[in-house]
Amino acid sequence: MRQVICNAADLPAGEMLAANLGPMPIVVVRTEDGQLYGVLDKCLHMGGRLSKGRLQRAVDGRECGEYHEESGRFVLKCPWHGYEYDVRTGATLFDESRRLTTFAVREENGQIVAETNGRASA
Template sequence: VRAEARARDGVSGEWHDVGSLGALERDGRVLASVGGREVGVLLDPVGDRLVAVRNRCPHQGGPLCAGVVSERIRGRPGTYDLERQSVLRCPWHGWEFDVESGICRDDPRMRVAVYPVKVDNGRVLVKA
């Protein structure tokens, strides 16, 4: 699993330890309080990396990180265009969010907070 720190919309806080990489690989995700917010760190099987996302769907407040990370597939009858971008689908109403930018694929005006994540000595760290 590849983990990398990425700058996000003014995120300039401290790194918070949210658990071991082994536990995250076993369970597929971990939820933690980071900077006063509930954040989920998930395995992105499409990009073979870790992603950190606020665990609240901006649509109706659903537990976003209980959703599925998958590849976005778009197409019209008889054709398919496979996008190499991963999306996190809210379990309540199916809204999809790009795990890199946090932008909603169905309504670009909606966005979820995403955070830098990295692994250091087997520990998963989120910056907030």
């Protein structure tokens, strides 16, 4: 499944937006370095809407949420109880094996397009 999400100009760097890819709620993120990512908009804990959460860039040597950050990754924090996810992989910071479904997101002809990667499910 492939779908246009929005015009590229509608998602500036450092922002995220909620969208639907078919029946699935997703969060599309453009990180401060301009990369695009998509994850399921449903926290692994109790289903909180991650699109209502906070996107932050971890800085080497500083604390990011409850974790000492070393990689400079971009972290999406659930607004309900604080689960934190690496937006690049969908993995929780506390357990790399617990991962959100991720989606391929790219810019095409001035539009942001999301696509399932073949494993997606709501």
